[in-house]
Amino acid sequence: MACVTINTREPVTLLGCTLAGPGHLIVAGQGADLTVRNCRGYGLPPTDPTRSRGHFLDAYRATRLVVEHNYLEHTTGIIINRWSGSGQNGQTITVRYNQGLDCDGRVAGDQQADTERHSFVQLNTVAGLPGVEISYNQFINEPNLSAVEDNINLYNSSGTPASPLLVHDNYVQGAYPFPATGRTFTGSGMTTDGDGSSQTAAYIQAYGNQFISTCNAAMNIAAGHDIHYHDNRMVTSALLPDGTRLNATYAATAIFNYYQLPGALFGNNSVEHNVIGFVKWGYNVPFPNRHDLSTGACPTCTGNESLPNPITRQSEQDEWVRWQQKTRQLTIGPEDEKHKAH
Numbered sequence: 001m002a003c004v005t006i007n008t009r010e011p012v013t014l015l016g017c018t019l020a021g022p023g024h025l026i027v028a029g030q031g032a033d034l035t036v037r038n039c040r041g042y043g044l045p046p047t048d049p050t051r052s053r054g055h056f057l058d059a060y061r062a063t064r065l066v067v068e069h070n071y072l073e074h075t076t077g078i079i080i081n082r083w084s085g086s087g088q089n090g091q092t093i094t095v096r097y098n099q100g101l102d103c104d105g106r107v108a109g110d111q112q113a114d115t116e117r118h119s120f121v122q123l124n125t126v127a128g129l130p131g132v133e134i135s136y137n138q139f140i141n142e143p144n145l146s147a148v149e150d151n152i153n154l155y156n157s158s159g160t161p162a163s164p165l166l167v168h169d170n171y172v173q174g175a176y177p178f179p180a181t182g183r184t185f186t187g188s189g190m191t192t193d194g195d196g197s198s199q200t201a202a203y204i205q206a207y208g209n210q211f212i213s214t215c216n217a218a219m220n221i222a223a224g225h226d227i228h229y230h231d232n233r234m235v236t237s238a239l240l241p242d243g244t245r246l247n248a249t250y251a252a253t254a255i256f257n258y259y260q261l262p263g264a265l266f267g268n269n270s271v272e273h274n275v276i277g278f279v280k281w282g283y284n285v286p287f288p289n290r291h292d293l294s295t296g297a298c299p300t301c302t303g304n305e306s307l308p309n310p311i312t313r314q315s316e317q318d319e320w321v322r323w324q325q326k327t328r329q330l331t332i333g334p335e336d337e338k339h340k341a342h
Contacts, residue, residue, distance in 0.1 A: 001021075001023060002021075002023060002024040002025065002026060002027040002054070002058075003019040003020070003021050003024075003025045003026065004017075004019065004025070004026045004027070005026075005027045005029070006026070006027065006028040006029060006032045006034055007029045008031075008032070009031040009032070009033065009063070010033070011033045011034075011035070011064075012032070012033065012034050012035070013034075013035040013036075013037065014026065014034070014035070014036045014037070014039055015035075015037050015038055015039070016037075016038045016039065016334075016336075017039040017040070018039070018040045018041075018042075019039065019040070019041045019042070020041070020042040020043075020044055021043070021044055021054065022043070022044045022045060022046045022047050022048075022053060022054060023046075023054040024054035024055045024057075024058045025041045025043070025054060025055065025056050025057070025075065026041075026055075026056065026057045026058070027057075027058050027059075028057065028058070028059040028060070028062050028065070029060060029061075030060060030061040030062075030084060031061065031062070031063055031084055032059060032062040032063065032064075032065075033062070033063050033064040034059070034062060034064070034065055034066070035065075035066040035067075036057060036066070036067045036068075036070060037066070037067075037068055037069050037070070038069050038070065038334045038335055038336065039070045039071075039334070040070065040071045040072075040073075040334065041056040041070065041071070041072045041073070041075055042072075042073050042074060042075070043056075043072075043073070043074040043075035043076065043104060044074075046107070049107075050107065051107060051116070052076055052104065052105045052106055052107050052115070052116045052118065052147075053074060053075055053076055053104050053105075053106075054075065054076060055075060055076050055077060055078065055079050055118075056070070056072040056075040056076075056077060056078055056100075057078045057079070057080075058079050058081075059078075059079070059080045059081065060081045060082060061081070061082045061083060061084040062080070062083065062084065062085065063083075063084050063085035063086075063091050064085055064090055064091045064092065065080065065092075065093045065094070065095075066094045067094070067095045067096075067098060068094065068095070068096045068097045068098065069097045069098065069331065069333065069334055069335050070098045070099070070333070070334065071098070071099045071100075071101075071333045071334055072098065072099075072100045072101070073100070073101045073102060074101070074102050074104045075100075075103070075104065076103060076104060076105055076116070076118035077100065077103050077118055077119050077120040077121060077122065077148075078095060078120065078121050078122070079118075079119070079122045079124065080093060080121075080122070080123050080124065080126055081124045081125070082124070082125050082126065083126045083127070083129055085129070087129050087130040087131050087160075087163070090131075092129055092130065092131035092132055092133075093123070093126065093129065093131075093132045093133070093134075094132075094133050095121055095133070095134045095135075095137065096133060096134070096135045096136050096137060097136050097137065097330065097331065097332055097333070098137045098138070098332075098333065099137070099138045099139075099332050099333035099334075100120050100137070100138070100139040100140070101140055101141075101142070102140075102141055102142055102145050102146040103118055103119065103120050103139070103141055103146055103147070103148040103151065104118075104145075104146055104147060104148075105117060105118040105147040105148065105149065106146075106147045106178055115147040115178050116147075117149040117187075118147075118148065118149060119148065119149055119150050119151060119152060119153040120137070120139040120148065120151045120152065120172075121134055121137070121151075121152050121153070122150075122152075122153040122154075122155065123153070123154050123155065123157035123165075124155045124156065124157065125155065125156040125157060125199060126157040126158075127156065127157060127158050127199050128158055128159075128160055129157075129158070129159065129160075129165070130159060130160045130162065130163030131163055132159055132165040132166065133166045133168075134152065134166070134167045134168075134170065135166065135167070135168045135169050135170065136169050136170065136327065136330060136332060137170045137171070137332070138170070138171045138323070138327075138332045138333070139151050139170070139171070139172045139173070140171075140172075140173045140174055141173065141174030141175060141176065142174060143174065143176045143180035143240055143241075144176075144178065144179055144180050146174065146176070146178075147176075147177075147178040148174070148175055148176075148187055149186070149187040149188075150175075150187050150188045150189070150190060150191040150193070151172045151175055151187075151188070151189050151190060151211075151214075152167060152170070152172070152189070152190040152191075153190075153191055153193060154167075154190075154191070154192045154193065154201050154204060154224075155193045155194055155195075155201070156193075156194045156195060156197065156199050156200060156201060156223075157201055158200070158201055158202035158203050158204065158224070159202070159203040159204060160203055161203055161226070163203075164203045164204055164205045164226075164228075165203060165204045165205070166204075166205055166206075167190065167204065167205070167206040167207075167209065168205070168206065168207050168208045168209065169207075169208040169209065169326075170209045170210070171209070171210045171212075171320075171323040171327075172189045172190070172209065172210065172211050172212065172214070173210075173212040173213055173316075173319075173320070174212075174213050174214070175187045175188055175189060175213075175214040175215050175216070176215050176246070176248070177215060177248050180215075180240060180246065181240070181244060181245075181246065181247055182247065182248055183247045183248055184248060185215045185216045185248035186216060187214075187215065187216055188214055188216050188217040188218065188219065188220050189209075189211030189214040189217070189218040189219055189234070190206060190209070190211065190218075190219045190220070191217070191219075191220045191221075191222055192204060192220070192221050192222060192223055192224045192227055193222050193223050193258075194222075194223035194224065194259065195259075196223070196259035196261060198265060200223050200224045200225065200261070200265050200266070201223050201224030201225075201227065202224050202225050202226050202227070203226045203227075204224065204226070204227045204228070205227075205228050205230075206219065206227075206228070206229045206230075206232065207228075207229070207230050207231045207232060208231055208232065209232045209233070210232070210233045210234075210235070210319050210322070210323055211232065211233070211234045211235075211236075212233075212235050212236065212316050212319050212320070213235075213236050213237065213316055214234075214236055214249075215236075215246055215248040215249050215250075216248060216249065216250050217250060217251060217252060217253065217254060217294075218232075218234035218236065218252045218253055218276075218278065219232060219234060219252070219253045219271070219274075220253065220254050220255075220256075221254070221255045221256070221269050221271070222254075222256060222258045223257075223258060223259060223261070223266065224265075224266065224269065225264070225265060225266055225267050225268050225269065226268045226269070227268075227269045227270075228269070228270050228272070229253065229270070229271045229272070229274065230270070230271070230272045230273050230274065231273050231274065232274045232275075233274065233275045233276075233319060233322075234252040234253060234274060234275070234276045234277070234278055234292075235275075235276075235277045235278070235307070235311065235315055235316055235319050236249055236252070236277070236278045236279055236311070236316070237279055237311050237312050237313050237315055237316055238279035238280065238281060238289075239279075239312070239313050241313065243313075245281060247281075249278065249279060249280050249281075249291075250280060250291060250294070251278065251280065251285075251291040251292070251293065251294035251295070251297075251298075252276045252278035252291070252292050252293070252294075253271050253274070253276065253292075253293060253294065253298065253301060253304075254293075254294035254297040254298055255269050255270075255271060255297060255298055255299060255300060255301065256294070256297040269300060270300045270301075270302070271293075271298065271300065271301040271302075271304065272300075272301070272302050272303050272304065273303045273304065273305075274304045274305070275304070275305045275307060276292040276293070276304055276305065276306055276307065277290070277292070277306065277307030277311040277315060278290060278291055278292050278311070279291075279311050283295075286306050287306070287308075287309045288309065289309075290306070290309065290311070292304070292306045
């Protein structure tokens with residue numbers, strides 16, 4: 001049972017609410033026109049031992065969603081399934097100025113290493129929608145207190161040639177297996193993905209983002225066409241706060257045709273002009289213990305800057321300072337109180 005369920009096509013605004021529960025906090029049904037602003041959502045330990053905590057927002061075939069200036073902690077984020085709006089007259093998706101701590105897909109009261117795959121923001125088969133913007137969000141996952149897959153996952157979702165889906169100026173820190181020193185992890189900071197069908201990810205631009213301390217990858221293009229990652233920062237030291245090495249890092253970024261689709265469904269993708277410093281122990285791309293551009297899987301990764309060695313915990317902390325300076329004139333999280341990350 002959700003804390004709040006929206007079952008109307010009339011405009012609804014949730015303003016200044018505080019929600020807590022083990023299940024979904026907000027559920028928006030077909031045709032919903034919903035604004036969630038200045039709310040706080042807290043996921044409680046699941047009552048079902050086979051499930052993780054609920055979503056902050058679970059929307060299905062909505063017509064309009066504005067999610068801004070919220071704080072979400074130990075939830076399984078925002079999931080937007082399908083779409084019924086036209087993109088005209090504001091019938092689109094805006095997710096901005098939110099602050100998230102610990103996307104938590106751990107199962108059974110956090111006592112075992114079982115996890116479900118969840119994201120801070122996931123769009124699932126939101127196809128051909130103009131005007132989508134995911135921007136100025138701050139998402140932080142703490143090692144061993146979270147279990148996220150891709151922090152931002154765009155699955156079979158797309159903008160249009162005239163209005164690409166925009167993911168810009170977000171700060172994402174932390175993507176770890178559970179426990180954090182595990183050797184296997186398939187998550188990332190951001191990934192475009194799909195099921196190999198003709199309705200693939202497309203017309204996406206991601207720029208001005210910072211992806212910090214992410215295992216496996218920072219930014220991947222695993223499916224889709226006309227996807228461009230540019231002018232982002234990807235910095236991972238592969239170290240926990242106590243200096244313990246992370247074992248599940250791989251490469252900062254890759255463009256790989258996972259589903260072996262034809263050129264009409266996978267192509268015209270690029271990763272350009274990003275600043276990268278990504279530690280992978282034992283590799284040497286381009287420096288010792290680094291894997292900035294995925295070997296053999298980055299054919300159109302051009303003009304990127306590799307930071308000099310060493311990449312350290314201080315390098316990551318410098319990125320946090322950069323983010324704070326960048327947003328000092330903005331309010332990230334609820335407007336009446338600026339939460340500070342742990």
